[in-house]
Amino acid sequence: MNANLVGIAIIDIVFFTLLVLTAVAIIRQRSLFAVAMLSGVFSLLSAGLFVTLDAMDVAFTEAAVGAGISTVLMLGTLALTDKDEMKRKRSALLPLLVCFVAGAALIYGTLDMPPFGAADNPVQTHVAPEYIERTPAEIGIPNIVAAVLASYRGFDTMGEVVVVFAALVGVLLMLGTTGRPSGKRKE
Amino acid sequence: MYMFLAITAALFVAVILVLVRLFAGPTLYDRVLAANTFGTLTVLILSALGFVTERPDFLDIAMLYALVNFVSTIAILKFVRYRSFGRIRPETEDR
Numbered sequence: 001m002n003a004n005l006v007g008i009a010i011i012d013i014v015f016f017t018l019l020v021l022t023a024v025a026i027i028r029q030r031s032l033f034a035v036a037m038l039s040g041v042f043s044l045l046s047a048g049l050f051v052t053l054d055a056m057d058v059a060f061t062e063a064a065v066g067a068g069i070s071t072v073l074m075l076g077t078l079a080l081t082d083k084d085e086m087k088r089k090r091s092a093l094l095p096l097l098v099c100f101v102a103g104a105a106l107i108y109g110t111l112d113m114p115p116f117g118a119a120d121n122p123v124q125t126h127v128a129p130e131y132i133e134r135t136p137a138e139i140g141i142p143n144i145v146a147a148v149l150a151s152y153r154g155f156d157t158m159g160e161v162v163v164v165f166a167a168l169v170g171v172l173l174m175l176g177t178t179g180r181p182s183g184k185r186k187e
Numbered sequence: 188m189y190m191f192l193a194i195t196a197a198l199f200v201a202v203i204l205v206l207v208r209l210f211a212g213p214t215l216y217d218r219v220l221a222a223n224t225f226g227t228l229t230v231l232i233l234s235a236l237g238f239v240t241e242r243p244d245f246l247d248i249a250m251l252y253a254l255v256n257f258v259s260t261i262a263i264l265k266f267v268r269y270r271s272f273g274r275i276r277p278e279t280e281d282r
Binding site: 007011014018041047051060064067072076079 | 218225248262
């Protein structure tokens with residue numbers, strides 16, 4: 001078990017390193033097609049991280065939406081715009097400072113959190129035992145996350161699906177499905 | 188278990204090689220191929236990780252990744268060929 005934990009920690013570190021490398025490459029890359037490819041890779045890497053965190057449903061969503069659909073949407077956008085990013089004119093100093101301040105604030109916010117994975121955390125003692133106790137009797141499926149999402153919070157999930165569908169229809173209406181008007185295609 | 192850890196390590200080395208090709212890749216096709224290979228490697232890593240953590244039910248997610256990877260590679264290649272996903276206009280067909 002202990003060797004397992006060490007292995008998972010090493011895998012997490014490798015995943016995070018690759019994630020940072022991909023993010024830096026996305027920032028430095030000028031060709032927008034390569035950026036679309038790299039953002040797909042970024043989602044696949046984060047989906048792998050979610051799997052090592054045991055969040056299977058989040059990993060499913062990230063893989064299907066992040067790596068599949070959003071890559072296709074970005075390429076659809078690319079058909080309407082230029083192939084390369086414009087050179088930036090102003091210096092990046094102020095945005096960098098804002099990022100550092102926001103990141104420091106977020107890290108400061110996590111200092112109050114209970115230790116990761118401890119057995120007496122509020123998340124473990126508040127409503128989770130009730131769901132674990134009631135799911136086999138009331139819903140009768142082995143996956144408790146699915147039971148919570150599809151049954152206990154069924155209306156909430158339906159609302160989410162409606163919002164996502166509306167967003168998709170909006171994006172499709174904006175982009176169209178045919179790309180550039182004919183005869184103006186660039187090579 | 189150690190064998191699966193070794194497999195995972197080897198797969199991560201392969202991932203790094205693919206990422207180098209994806210970052211540097213001089214032509215567009217290098218990048219498409221690298222992205223496709225990266226998806227395949229993710230599937231393999233997830234399968235190996237499932238056995239490392241002794242929960243091989245991760246294989247379901249690996250299957251999903253394989254399908255998503257296939258569909259998005261087809262979509263990317265179609266985009267590269269026709270510059271659009273929808274109706275293909277006749278004058279673009281003989282490129």
